[in-house]
Amino acid sequence: MSTLIDGLSLGSIYALIALGYTMVYGIAKMLNFAHGDIIMVGTYAVLTTMALCGFPVVAIVAAVIVCTILGVVVEKVAYKPLRGASPLAVLITAIGVSYLLQSIAQLIYGAKPQPVNLINFGHVTFGSTTLNISTLVTLCVAAVIMAGLTIFIKKTKTGRAMIAVSEDRGAAELMGIPVNNVITLTFGIGSALAAAASVFYLLQIPATSPTVGSLPGIKAFTAAVIGGIGSIPGAMIGGILLGVIEKVCMSIPALNPYTTAIEFSLLIVILLVKPTGLLGKKRREKV
Amino acid sequence: MALLTVEDLQVRYGLIQAIRGVSFEVNEGEVVALIGANGAGKTTIMHSICNLIPKAGGKVTFEGKDITNTPAHNLISMGMAQVPEGRRIFQELTVAENLRLGAYTRKDKGEIAASLEEMYERFPILKERSKQIAGTLSGGEQQMLATTRALMSRPKLLLMDEPSMGLSPLFVNIIFDMIKKVNEEGTTVLLVEQNAKKALSIADRGYVLEIGKMVKTGTGKELLEDDSIRKAYLGG
Ligand SMILES: Nc1ncnc2c1ncn2[C@@H]1O[C@H](COP(=O)(O)OP(=O)(O)O)[C@@H](O)[C@H]1O
């Protein structure tokens, strides 16, 4: 039981990150490989704010603000000039941005991992199971965020404009939708979700380093592909699935050493059976 | 008065010059047909007028204002709406959501619901299917949706790119009747068609495009009776 809840909680962190990959892919048609490093920046924003003032709430708000601004700036400076360029050029730029962010973090904070003490929630015991409160908080808050995002996309005019842009950029332009602004907004939202993920990450593992975003970034990207890249519910399902599988494998001694291998095998199997991912659709190419 | 003027328009795809200096105009109140064979460059003209693809040269004005470099998303609020080739409705959204996106830039929020009802009156089938995902509509229904979606912006000029493509004769008639009606209600129409007979029969004037160049112009009637056009486009 506690394994399942741990898995759901970890999975909701993956899902939040995966949403950033999948929304940016759906709307800007690019893989933002620097997305994992936004998480890293979020953890350092928490570290610095905690050192300066010591209020966790301020640190969380600071992480969200810093990440959102960073995501928007990266889009405007690095990706926007490449609109219409070959996907390979965009991909290489994204990898470049990723290294740039890691190097800057290393310059400022050094390469060594550092402890980050955000909040220590302690744990609760139900009968024979003991659960970290931080795990439950992560699960609940992430669920609220994802529900909010779903409602935003489905029910608001801006959300529908995002769907329109992801389906057919040219037709969206013809409706008067300012496509560039929608893309910028998407980067902002994706980065804010990454900031939330960085906070939840620190609640599980209270330490950071310049490469802290890499592994969760790759796992979440895997989750996005499993769910069907471009699909928002797909990212949520893929993230949760991957988190649960990871925690279940880790709890079984015989499987524990192979956890990561099993996760990536799952990716391969799903892509073999359904190349577009669980909820992915084939897309027609348009002007 | 000329509502839309296109002067010496040139468009390139890489090294290929697809449009080689095309000029034409659409006057207020007219239906103007632009006809030409598959690959002549009709869609290229429509896309470049709206800046969905860049121009290599030329000038476009709308109501006297230079819109040569106006971004596509600013044109609809100026009064120019396009029903693109292949309809390009938003397949994942409902019929009603598609229609509302047509009114995306409208400021008079209160009247959008009234416009929606107006569109449903034009095509009651759209009302029946208003909550249905647009991707599930038939081709003819999708064309009705694409056209009414554009009308939701209350355009002065409606650009239509091959509305009859892939439709059964019944739906072709429905769509052409609608174009006539919309025009009678005061909207100017630039109609691109391969179905030259149908297009010229409702057009005040027409232009004939051949591999990137205008080769002929005249009233709809003149072009319908022109021998070379009968041979090339009207099946003898
Ligand atoms: N994206 C493109 N890249 C290169 N060539 C294109 C592209 N789109 C159209 N063309 C070429 O430009 C010419 C005109 O095409 P188009 O405007 O679609 O014609 P029409 O709409 O009259 O059928 C054709 O020769 C076509 O092959």
Ligand SMILES: [Mg+2]
């Ligand atoms: Mg065409």
